[in-house]
Amino acid sequence: MAQSADVQQPTISESFQSESRWVRRSFGLLVTLIGLWLLYSLMVVNVEFDDGYATIVNSQYFLGISSDYIWSRAPMMAWLMMPAEWVANALGLHPLDVGPHHALMVVLHFAYLFGVWHVLRARFGATWPTLIAFTAAIPSVVYFCYAPFISHDLLPGLMTLTMLLLADRY
Numbered sequence: 001m002a003q004s005a006d007v008q009q010p011t012i013s014e015s016f017q018s019e020s021r022w023v024r025r026s027f028g029l030l031v032t033l034i035g036l037w038l039l040y041s042l043m044v045v046n047v048e049f050d051d052g053y054a055t056i057v058n059s060q061y062f063l064g065i066s067s068d069y070i071w072s073r074a075p076m077m078a079w080l081m082m083p084a085e086w087v088a089n090a091l092g093l094h095p096l097d098v099g100p101h102h103a104l105m106v107v108l109h110f111a112y113l114f115g116v117w118h119v120l121r122a123r124f125g126a127t128w129p130t131l132i133a134f135t136a137a138i139p140s141v142v143y144f145c146y147a148p149f150i151s152h153d154l155l156p157g158l159m160t161l162t163m164l165l166l167a168d169r170y
Contacts, residue, residue: 049149056101059085063082117134
């Protein structure tokens with residue numbers, strides 16, 4: 001059956017803009033669901049693994065609250081946790097209450113999600129393959145297992161992504 005001359009086919013640019021809009025909406029839905037899960041975990045998880053407590057002790061050391069430093073923990077995460085530890089002490093929370101630390105980790109995880117998406121979108125565009133690759137790589141089982149805790153695994157992943165981008169640019 002022949003098409004009539006007055007029916008126009010969408011151009012490639014219009015198709016790309018439509019795809020990009022749906023990809024952005026899908027990303028927004030994905031991040032909203034992850035955000036709800038992170039907020040829920042913030043309310044129900046108030047315990048930490050031993051390396052998380054060691055990080056908190058090191059934060060106390062850098063704030064001058066404690067004279068103890070746990071040598072097996074690198075200082076970077078302790079520096080990032082210093083604002084949360086300061087808030088916990090200012091509020092007089094129990095030493096094992098990790099709520100402020102987990103709240104800070106929610107913010108860091110959200111920033112991580114948006115940062116990685118921004119880098120991928122800038123490099124590869126807001127396309128379905130980019131969103132599928134992001135979904136397969138970032139919000140994985142490992143992410144959901146470690147996100148409610150003081151996770152040292154975010155920074156090496158971010159550093160690796162940065163090194164890959166720098167190497168590609170070079």
